[in-house]
Amino acid sequence: MRDAPRRLGAALTAAALALTACGSEDTGPDTDAGVAEGDLTGRLTVFAAASLTDVFEELAEEFEARDPGAEVVFNFAGSGELATQINSGAPADVFAAADTSTMDQVVEGEGLAGEWVAEHGEGGAIFATNTMEIAVPPGNPAGIEDLDDLAADGVSVAFCAEEVPCGTATLTVLEAAGLDVTPVTYEENVRAVLTKVELGEVDAGLVYVTDVDAAGTAVTGISFPEADEVVNDYPIAVPAGAPRPALAAAWIDLVLSETGASVLTGAGFGTP
Amino acid sequence: MNRSGSRSGSATHGVMRVGSGRPPWPLILPALVGVAFLVLPLVGLVVRAPWPDMGRRITEPEVLAALWLSLSTATVSTVLCLVFGVPLAWLLARTEFPGRRFVRALVTVPLVIPPVVGGVALLLVLGRNGLVGRYLDAWFGLTIPFTSLAVVLAQVFVAMPFLVISVEGALRGADRRYEEAAATLGAGRVTVFARVTLPMVLPGVGAGAILCWARALGEFGATITFAGNFPGTTQTMPLAVYMALQSDPEAAIVLSLVLLLVSLAVLATLREKWVNA
Amino acid sequence: MPVLSADLCLSRGDFTLDVALSVAPGEVLALLGPNGAGKSSALRALAGLIPLTGGHVRLDGDDHTRTPVERRPIGMVFQDYLLFQHMSALDNVAFGPRCQGLSKADARARAAALLDHMDLAGYARSRPRDLSGGQAQRVALARALAVRPRLLLLDEPMAALDVGTRDHVRGRLRHLLEEFDGATVLVTHDPLDAMVLADRIAVIENGRVVQQGPPAEVARRPRTPYVARLVGLNLFHGRAEGTVVTLSGGARVEVHEAYDGPALVAFPPRAVALYPERPRGGPRNVWPLEVDGVERFGDQVRVRLTGPLDLAADISPAALAELGLARGGTVWAGVKAAEVECYPG
Incomplete structure (x- = not known):
């Protein structure tokens, strides 16, 4: 019974591939020309990590402007949640994760679209990188200056839970620095860490640079040298059950293009 | 009805229990749909559960810690709801005061607002920089967020309406003449309440407490927002389930089943006790 | 006290x-x-x-x-x-x-x-x-x-x-x-x-x-x-002068004890006897009345009468049959003075 949606997805994929085979063949990975051909229409469903919200919405405007027949709809959530949804048969055309391990879940579960993998390789294409920063409330009440300060007595810290990508990154950062810090809470996602920092409930939190940028003046970011050792890669790919793989490929091309890179950089992301 | 005609038909009717009768199908059909709708997700969990290593998974210390935290905080929350909710229900049901209708509407607020918003609201009031919390911190060095107390407070916030509404309904339905009878026997208002009113509305209090406990046990949004997520102190079962869902969906299913079975066992035991009492 | x-x-x-x-x-x-x-x-x-x-x-x-x-x-x-x-x-x-x-x-x-x-x-x-x-x-x-x-x-x-x-x-x-x-x-x-x-x-x-x-x-x-x-009594208001009480409706009732002034007169329905015609001799209080209704009352029959005064009479079913009473018919009702209680009203 649970295979039914997957089989349906596979059938849809096959049909979509047959219909759009010509279009996707002409699409070069780094040329914007391929995207602008105008024969790509329909609704594109993008599953993306919540941290990509602003960037992807900006890119969607660009995408739809170039191709008035296309419409981009998003499902922003935690990467792990998205992976579970896709593996349960959710009709995602594109999956953009905040780390490679969640992409691996999809690779092992639902799998990636064969044609796309043939061009871009297993595990998806890395389109952005992110590094960590310490976020403190405005005015920095605990006087945090570097990573070591998080381990001091009386300093309350919020981390991401290790089950989510930013938590994995946090662990790696602390390991690299040789620090043992016990936070007061392991938050479900980066946003939740930021909320606790913004409200001053904790003295500091470890989040991504992009999150500090997005939070504006609500928090202050403090960078630290150890962050460079843990660069988080954002992979993007077309899942096997994608209803519109040609549109999906076009979207990924846009993300990987110069335009995509500049929007990502503007939001604080690094590019590979 | 069948080939043998009306005589056997009426005989069949004669055998059927008088009074209860056969429920009409316009009731049965939606009822069956309702049951299916409630039970099928459960079936989904059971079918997908990794049964072979179930035993090992449910005895992991983290699971046991989360389960214990859930059961103990839900129980403490229920007690607090009783302590504060029953008198509140009494005031709403038995007294007239300006703004009573408004207060009654306020009681249902936690039912309406998303629990996450409730958690934020609790942070804004009881957080370290909150309206009240800042004084607790400054005067007593007491910070509530990220403690088990915060878990309890979040649960009380979302579960209290169930108790208050249930008890208030019971109080409104109770025959007040018994209270008058108690008064003529020399009982003051407190005695009347404790020895006559409360025993009369006990079924309502019990039902309210069970609803309250169940709601507290399943509480997620307000807890993770207000109390955070730390194994052993604030990570209750629903939080553990949610976290597991991020990386290991099978573990999430296991945890959900454990939570479900334990709560069903507790509720069934309570029910048994009360029915037999 | x-x-x-x-x-x-x-x-x-x-x-x-x-x-x-x-x-x-x-x-x-x-x-x-x-x-x-x-x-x-x-x-x-x-x-x-x-x-x-x-x-x-x-x-x-x-x-x-x-x-x-x-x-x-x-x-x-x-x-x-x-x-x-x-x-x-x-x-x-x-x-x-x-x-x-x-x-x-x-x-x-x-x-x-x-x-x-x-x-x-x-x-x-x-x-x-x-x-x-x-x-x-x-x-x-x-x-x-x-x-x-x-x-x-x-x-x-x-x-x-x-x-x-x-x-x-x-x-x-x-x-x-x-x-x-x-x-x-x-x-x-x-x-x-x-x-x-x-x-x-x-x-x-x-x-x-x-x-x-x-x-x-x-x-x-x-x-x-x-x-x-x-208490199941016929009760009337009136004014007593000696042993005669004039009721507010004009009817006169003879009683056995003399009294003067506003008075109440009471007698039980079973003390009322009914006659098809004006009785000769018999009780001193007799009135021609119209039958208003008949109903069973225990083993008796209660006859409701209306006229110069409204009263109830209890008679046996046999008496009812003999009298041949029907609603709207006329009958004579009689009460002995000794059965009538008269007291200050």
């Missing part, structure tokens, strides 16, 4: 109650009246369950007008007895003494003694729902008496009982009430309850006492049509 002396004034909307009561030690006063007459309100006011708008309540000379209900020296038996369902009969009775500060053991001992006295020792551990109506009534009485009240209040004590058991239970209740040395006020709408249980009856209509006296007097000399109907 009376145990209870009260002047109860209550006004609620367009209903006003104004009743003065006085009850001696050991005396049972019945408040008798139709529904809505205010008798239950009077009882509740005595208990302190509703506040008076005027007047006073004194018990043994002490003013209790403002005393809260739980501190009044009263005991009350409610209409449905209102035994606490979650307590045994014993604990129901011990409830009052406990509230008065007795230890649990002492309260239970007092309760057990009372139950024993009421032949309920075997039911001490029973739940109220397992008791019969009569047993529940006695437990309720024991509960009310357990606080050693000076004023005992009973609200329709017989209303919750089956008709079949009433006579027995009523007799038993009378016996138990006789032992109580304080004042007893009971409310009922049933004249039989009032006649059997009370030493004195106060009839309340529209918030006022319209007649007060011993049961026999009330039964013999009703003062209002309501009371006359309750």
